[in-house]
Amino acid sequence: MATTMLHKHRVSVLFSFGRSLYRRINVSQGEFGLQQKCSAYSRPINTLSASEAVAEIKNMPDESRPMPAKKPISKAMKAYLLQAKNYDEFMKKQNTEFQIGRRHLANIMSMDADTMTQEDIDQAIEFLFPSGLYEPRARPMMKSPELIFPPKKAAEFDESGRPYHSLFYTMNPNFYGLLQEAVTEYVNLNKEEDNMIRKRISFNSDMKIILSGSDWLSQEKLSNLLIEQIDDAQYEQFKNVMLRLAEHPLSNKVKDFIMKYRYSLVNEAALAEIPKPSYEKDGRAYVTFKGARRKNAYADVTVHMPGTGKFLINDCDIEYFQDIQSREQITFPLIFTALLGKVDVTATAIQGGTTGQSGAVRFGLAMALRSFVDDKMVERMRLAGLLQVDWRTRERKKPGQPGARRKPTWKAR
Amino acid sequence: MIGKSVFRALNGKQEVVKRCSKIVIRASSTVPQMSLPSSSENSNPLPFFRSIQNSPSLHASNNSGQFYTIDPSIKKQLFLYGGIPKTFDELCNTFKETCMMIREPALEIMDYMKSTNFNNAATRYCLYGKIGTGKSMTMAHVLHYGFENSFVIVHVPWAPYWYKFPKEYSDCPTKEGMVDLPLDAVAWLIHFKNQNSHLLADPNLSVCQDWEWSKREITKKGAPLAEIVEMGINRVKYSTNCIEALLQELKQLSDLKRCKTIVVIDGFNIFFSDKTKIKTAAFEKIPPKRVTITSPFVDITKQDWSNGAVIVSVDDLAFFRKDQRNTHYPRGLLGPEGFEHLDPFIPIETKNYSEKEFHYCIEYFLERRWIINPHAASEEGRKELAFISNRNPFNLLKVTAPL
Numbered sequence: 001m002a003t004t005m006l007h008k009h010r011v012s013v014l015f016s017f018g019r020s021l022y023r024r025i026n027v028s029q030g031e032f033g034l035q036q037k038c039s040a041y042s043r044p045i046n047t048l049s050a051s052e053a054v055a056e057i058k059n060m061p062d063e064s065r066p067m068p069a070k071k072p073i074s075k076a077m078k079a080y081l082l083q084a085k086n087y088d089e090f091m092k093k094q095n096t097e098f099q100i101g102r103r104h105l106a107n108i109m110s111m112d113a114d115t116m117t118q119e120d121i122d123q124a125i126e127f128l129f130p131s132g133l134y135e136p137r138a139r140p141m142m143k144s145p146e147l148i149f150p151p152k153k154a155a156e157f158d159e160s161g162r163p164y165h166s167l168f169y170t171m172n173p174n175f176y177g178l179l180q181e182a183v184t185e186y187v188n189l190n191k192e193e194d195n196m197i198r199k200r201i202s203f204n205s206d207m208k209i210i211l212s213g214s215d216w217l218s219q220e221k222l223s224n225l226l227i228e229q230i231d232d233a234q235y236e237q238f239k240n241v242m243l244r245l246a247e248h249p250l251s252n253k254v255k256d257f258i259m260k261y262r263y264s265l266v267n268e269a270a271l272a273e274i275p276k277p278s279y280e281k282d283g284r285a286y287v288t289f290k291g292a293r294r295k296n297a298y299a300d301v302t303v304h305m306p307g308t309g310k311f312l313i314n315d316c317d318i319e320y321f322q323d324i325q326s327r328e329q330i331t332f333p334l335i336f337t338a339l340l341g342k343v344d345v346t347a348t349a350i351q352g353g354t355t356g357q358s359g360a361v362r363f364g365l366a367m368a369l370r371s372f373v374d375d376k377m378v379e380r381m382r383l384a385g386l387l388q389v390d391w392r393t394r395e396r397k398k399p400g401q402p403g404a405r406r407k408p409t410w411k412a413r
Numbered sequence: 414m415i416g417k418s419v420f421r422a423l424n425g426k427q428e429v430v431k432r433c434s435k436i437v438i439r440a441s442s443t444v445p446q447m448s449l450p451s452s453s454e455n456s457n458p459l460p461f462f463r464s465i466q467n468s469p470s471l472h473a474s475n476n477s478g479q480f481y482t483i484d485p486s487i488k489k490q491l492f493l494y495g496g497i498p499k500t501f502d503e504l505c506n507t508f509k510e511t512c513m514m515i516r517e518p519a520l521e522i523m524d525y526m527k528s529t530n531f532n533n534a535a536t537r538y539c540l541y542g543k544i545g546t547g548k549s550m551t552m553a554h555v556l557h558y559g560f561e562n563s564f565v566i567v568h569v570p571w572a573p574y575w576y577k578f579p580k581e582y583s584d585c586p587t588k589e590g591m592v593d594l595p596l597d598a599v600a601w602l603i604h605f606k607n608q609n610s611h612l613l614a615d616p617n618l619s620v621c622q623d624w625e626w627s628k629r630e631i632t633k634k635g636a637p638l639a640e641i642v643e644m645g646i647n648r649v650k651y652s653t654n655c656i657e658a659l660l661q662e663l664k665q666l667s668d669l670k671r672c673k674t675i676v677v678i679d680g681f682n683i684f685f686s687d688k689t690k691i692k693t694a695a696f697e698k699i700p701p702k703r704v705t706i707t708s709p710f711v712d713i714t715k716q717d718w719s720n721g722a723v724i725v726s727v728d729d730l731a732f733f734r735k736d737q738r739n740t741h742y743p744r745g746l747l748g749p750e751g752f753e754h755l756d757p758f759i760p761i762e763t764k765n766y767s768e769k770e771f772h773y774c775i776e777y778f779l780e781r782r783w784i785i786n787p788h789a790a791s792e793e794g795r796k797e798l799a800f801i802s803n804r805n806p807f808n809l810l811k812v813t814a815p816l
Contacts, residue, residue: 318803327801341796
């Protein structure tokens with residue numbers, strides 16, 4: 001009975017807190033919490049996994065029946081094992097329900113339950129329960145329980161209740177572990193520096209790491225990486241320590257370690273894939289960039305090389321845009337790459353207004369022109385902001401006020 | 414924009430076209446007070462973009478693209494009450510001269526007119542083309558040609574003015590359901606008198622029949638044509654009737670070979686529109702055909718007379734904004750009724766500048782210091798200007814205004 005109560009309690013907690021659930025484990029000698037996010041449970045830690053723990057729980061001594069004396073299990077471990085068992089049962093039940101629901105849905109929609117994908121389910125739910133709610137997560141959904149209930153973290157301590165990690169009682173073992181690692185590296189570098197001075201080896205700038213083009217991970221990203229809540233002071237501490245390491249004259253030797261906690265400012269993957277031009281029957285090279293966007297407009301742009309400077313948008317010349325600004329937008333990539341009059345451009349733009357369409361064509365044109373210029377120019381185009389999608393869109397109007405941000409005029413009475 | 418500023422910083426050179434304000438014409442006060450070289454005063458040989466011939470009769474295809482100067486006195490006589498676009502007129506004030514480019518459509522019309530057999534019915538030319546390509550300027554050029562060759566000029570500078578911005582309107586006393594535009598009619602008569610002041614004294618131009626305006630006011634057969642004009646100007650009430658009589662007389666006189674007549678009407682398609690701003694006493698908006706001033710001008714574009722030429726232009730801008738048809742072809746703009754009326758005619762298209770015309774125009778702008786930015790004169794600058802303006806004459810003017 002107690003088990004089911006606990007079970008119910010757990011479920012209700014799960015529903016009420018969702019992802020940001022904090023789990024607490026009671027230990028006989030007072031109470032301490034593992035202040036961790038559930039989503040972080042998947043991190044591989046050198047401990048028992050949940051399934052192993054469940055296997056173990058089957059061999060657990062039944063308290064009602066006396067058994068031969070065995071290695072004592074700490075209360076913390078017992079509580080953990082019990083909860084692991086409950087969790088597994090709960091997930092099993094949820095999974096069965098999901099499978100039944102899935103078959104029902106397949107019947108309703110006259111689809112094949114075996115080949116039904118999650119995408120089909122989403123579409124069916126949207127069709128059967130149309131919702132006008134603004135927040136997508138608030139709308140009705142039907143997903144595999146693994147996607148809704150976060151996986152559970154394995155135990156961080158052994159049967160006797162002794163933690164595996166030496167920094168367990170700092171409550172942020174991974175974070176302080178990282179700091180300790182950084183300091184260790186720093187000390188090692190210092191030793192090497194001493195050696196070099198002793199051997200009279202000169203230093204050069206190549207030995208120091210170059211930090212331009214990348215930045216430290218944000219507080220949130222670092223939190224996710226370490227699976228620990230990191231507060232502002234700790235983040236500040238992290239940056240100071242890492243910066244000190246990076247400023248060491250030999251810091252290039254620990255480049256891999258430092259770069260693990262930095263991210264590149266350039267989307268290298270996107271830039272690296274410059275398409276090779278295709279060829280028409282008459283031997284002209286051409287490149288098409290599809291789906292360029294700005295505001296609500298979309299554009300497909302094809303560039304032909306060599307050309308005579310023809311420009312066609314939606315089967316109309318540049319006078320398609322009546323205002324000069326839009327025309328300038330389109331001209332900019334061509335002038336920048338000095339290809340004005342040397343390529344032919346054909347574009348189709350849909351939706352949106354003048355600014356949106358011209359912006360979309362500009363971006364598509366710049367992306368397509370990459371294939372006809374050298375790497376140096378591509379880098380210059382990137383720096384000029386030509387290869388950057390402008391994601392800004394119109395902000396929605398809010399109810400109860402006249403605009404997105406504007407409030408009604410204040411009147412005394 | 415971030416991109417632009419970075420570009421400037423990187424490239425180290427300025428972009429040629431900057432954002433252009435909506436005010437196209439630079440106020441004269443902003444122009445540096447320097448003496449613009451006048452073509453007549455200049456003792457040096459004319460630059461290549463200027464034509465030696467200032468007489469339209471002598472213009473030939475080798476002058477195409479060059480600029481010719483209109484004498485101020487002629488300009489005053491021909492275009493005092495309209496006839497050249499306002500933007501161009503203001504530009505002329507800035508440049509201190511009236512210089513027009515000699516372009517293909519005008520040369521074509523003048524070429525046809527030179528080889529026309531004037532014994533046949535009046536030839537009709539219909540100018541069409543996109544906005545800003547030079548329909549009105551072509552008409553002005555041809556008008557100058559007609560003026561030089563002693564044609565009697567029947568010129569409507571912009572027909573839609575009558576229907577869009579009528580000065581005053583009243584119900585016609587003689588024809589039921591029709592509306593008079595007395596002041597506009599008088600204004601047009603003054604325009605006519607001004608343009609043909611050198612011809613109206615000609616004794617050949619005498620009235621062919623009696624015109625009875627009222628019991629006491631009668632223009633007798635044999636009286637000079639100017640009498641009808643004066644009558645209309647002095648007696649506002651009969652101004653529209655006078656126009657009707659005048660145009661009928663001109664048709665007859667032309668038929669009798671006593672004069673040659675050139676009819677030039679800009680925005681002709683408004684006559685076949687179904688909407689005006691003019692209201693009757695019952696507050697209903699009436700179509701142009703119920704305005705008395707329409708019928709004489711529609712009538713004179715018929716082919717039932719000889720020894721003359723009719724040049725009309727069709728323009729999408731002639732319509733009210735709501736009714737604009739997004740086309741520049743005569744078939745779409747005239748509608749079935751108008752097209753049937755005008756058919757057969759010689760269609761003449763005005764186009765954007767050719768490569769040569771574009772460069773001549775830039776050279777002219779540089780000479781007049783309309784373009785001061787040195788980058789605009791460079792090859793890249795010209796390329797950019799050509800691309801952005803699409804070599805459209807009006808667009809080019811707009812784009813170069815802030816340079």
